[in-house]
Amino acid sequence: MDGWVDEETPGLVEQADAGWFALAAEHGLFGPDREFLLGVPVPDLWRVPSICRYMEADVKRAQQSNRAGVTDRERALVREWLQYLQHHS
Incomplete structure (x- = not known):
């Protein structure tokens, strides 16, 4: 996932959520219990x-x-x- 989702992409919300999660996890946003502030x-x-x-x-x-x-x-x-x-x- 490169962080971009085209407006016409099927499953736009799911792909955007997956992209956000990947970026957040990569940059240490989540704690050990997958909680974040x-x-x-x-x-x-x-x-x-x-x-x-x-x-x-x-x-x-x-x-x-x-x-x-x-x-x-x-x-x-x-x-x-x-x-x-x-x-x-």
Whole structure:
């Protein structure tokens, strides 16, 4: 799927949905349970249970592993989260 669907394509909605899902999965939009965040109703991220659960799992995984399974981007995200918690909780 290349991300484009022609208006005349049979099954337009199904192909558009499949394309959106493929792009979202490729770019890490989904969590381990195929959940994703659309928005936060509150400015205090540390008070949003789903964000905390997700980040706690990332922190634990990053702290337990110095192996290739954790990317530099993930390590940076964990560092930023821990710094955020220090300043906001």
